[in-house]
Amino acid sequence: MKTQDLTKTTHPVIRFLINNAVPILFIVLVAFAIPLSGFSGEYLFREMVTRVSRNSFLVLSLLIPVIAGMGMNFGIVLGAMAGEIGLIFITDWEIVGMPGLLLAMIISTPIAALLGYFAGKILNKAKGREMATGLMLGFFMNGVYQLVVLYSMGKIIPIGNNNILLPRGFGIRNAINLEGVRQVLDNLLSFDIFGIGIPIANFIAIGLLCLFIVWFRRTKLGQDMRTVGQSMEVARASGIDVEKTRLISIVISTILACYGQIIFLQNIGTMNTYNSHEQVGTFAIAALLIGGASVARATIPNVFVGVILFHMVFVVSPRAGKELIGQAQLGEHFRVFVSYGIIAISLALYAWRKQMEKQNLRRQAQAINREALKIQQGSTIGGKES
């Protein structure tokens, strides 16, 4: 097992601080920004409950490909698109309430599975640069999504509801009102603590997913995935079908992301048909990385710490920017910068560490070679003497 430590220090406190540098940095940042923003504790708590309940599922969907060594799955954008297509259909058919939400999930599951299969196939061809490829795949599929939703819905794919069709008769409007399923999951089982509504059903869904992930890691497939993640050669040598295992991890992740997006959008209540999925990957990945995850290791606690910290920055920074410089826009830009920047830094740190390991290995190998050479020379010299 590769160690994830950034440092060789043995002092436990320093080790802890350095290994968790990213979350700690953000805790400090948030600790400064909260008083500046002047938000009340109750407001922040309410915001955090909403945001954790609507975003965690999406972030959790990233975990399985990490086990398989494929890094951050930027391809969850594809799952989000599948979820949106399901929501478009149930809005068209006017299926409302929990049945509507469940039906949307059922419809979008095969779409997500198909897209996940496609993504997995492509990522298998791009070993060693899954992340760049997944990212570009998301952009690529965005074009395909536009082709399907903006040009063939209402023409080739029957859509009859004039409320969601563009006036020209085909193509879906820019924004769809999801009033039929708005917050149905949130309100299914909600109860108040100090006047703050807690969406229990959401948290049950998230909890079940966590249990699934914990259970999945222990299955044969999960163990295989871990082996593949550590070394494809070793996995192949022990008879694991590497390609298939990687493919499955992406399919699962895409399907989960599809459900995650549906949960996210039922909370928001309106869907920006062509933009809602664009930032899904970036935000989910940034949240996971802020939670202290790395490309090679991501745990369930990372998810929750990350979602809370990331969204705290999200909520607080516009107001803090306004109080500090007098411009709310500054905070807006700042949070966009944070989400991109954190991904850049985490990926860079990871790649750097990998490079250092490689160099160390090379140096060790050279040292061993030199030793061997010396011994050889020594013995030949000795041979001459005797």
Place this chain on the structure above:
Amino acid sequence: MVERIQKIVNNVGLPRIIIGLFLLFLLASAPFVGVRIDTSLNDIILRLAMNGILVLSLVPMVKSGCGLNFGLQLGVISGLLGAVISLELNTTGFGGFFLAIGLAIIFATVFGFLYGILLNRVKGEEMVVATYVGFSSVAFMCIWWLILPFKSQDMIWAYGGAGLRTTISVENYWYDALNNFLSFKIGSHITIPTGGLLFFALLCFLVWVFFRTKIGSAMIAVGSNPEFARSCGVNVNRMRLVSVILSTIIAAIGIIMYQQSFGFIQLYMAPLYMAFPAVAALLLGGASVNKVSLKNVIIGVFLFQGILTMTPSIINNLIKSDMSEAIRIIISNGLIVYALTRSSGVRQS
């Protein structure tokens, strides 16, 4: 026969064939839908001068093995800084244009240097790191566009707003400064932007010359076989650093060239996705993640801009709806995905 076709498809690449056929189809159908070939040609030539340098900027990094420069935005930002400062100093015409370029080169050298040091630390993962470095630098500059103390009335918001505008016109400064140089007309619809084309040609020539110098060939050696280059006594990291700086500088010049043609400086989130079309054009021209030549640049820009100019008009006329945006996204990103899946793995040493 089938084998031969397969071999050709493998060599040229399926996406390139599809896009080539698509372009042929567009050209063939142009007369039938009443689109004038000469105006399209005029557009393509103008866009060649406008975008060529941005695509050219990718070359040094591919040559030195740093892969496709998805962090092109850093160069773009340097160019933007140069441009807004030249406007602030109220310089016009050639003077303003070259002042902008001069300033941009200074910024690009600094940014490129830092960027290069970072990329040297992340060998093998350059592309995804570069993408997010590009994204985050654009977002970071958004903050600075807001708070930098610019004064020019043409650039800041008119009523009480703080910071620079999202689009700034260069019309009163150096709009078409270079394009109008020695420009002439062919027929009634084609205007050749001679100055722009010459400038693009000059830069291509300089890059060509550079890769024939000692440093240039060392850089190529680093790109094709770093171990061998090291054993020959070439400082691999320094060569890579130089290539990154060079790429960033050319990109900075490229964006100023673009603004000079386009007439506007676009700030804030506008440069966010600028790397992708440039990369796609280069790939369309026949380059791959680790192989490139100047021929790829010129052919690529020509084909890519050809598609961009032809699709809206022709597809609009054919099916009465504007699918050009979706087609553009699919083509440019599809090409990049395809290139990433080819030539498996980045030289995993």
Place this chain on the structure above:
Amino acid sequence: MRRNIIRISLVVLVIIIAVFLYNIGKSHKIYFDNKNITIGDTTYTASNTCRVWVDDEESQDVRNRSRKVFKVAGAAHTIVVQEVVNGELSGERIEKKIKFKLDEGAIVNLPVLLDGAESWYEINTEI
């Protein structure tokens, strides 16, 4: 073989669930008209405001010569109507059941309903 049977039956099960969800989740519009209406030879006149309950939805008051709409999910619904006079509920509380096929909605004519006649609603399919 056995695996395939299990798989196919699972898929069938999911499809059945989907159809079931479609049925119970399909939304229908019920319009309530409190307007004068002539059916055959009889004319029913609207006089008082009516308070209408549909299933567990919040009640709505349909005033004289006006129309209100309820959006409800599923096939079978219970409608309760009572007149309102001077802000107080009065008269008989009438409870009716209504059932839809897919793609159906209904217009309920309140004067007819209060009169106790048979044809108190008409199905409309143009939603």
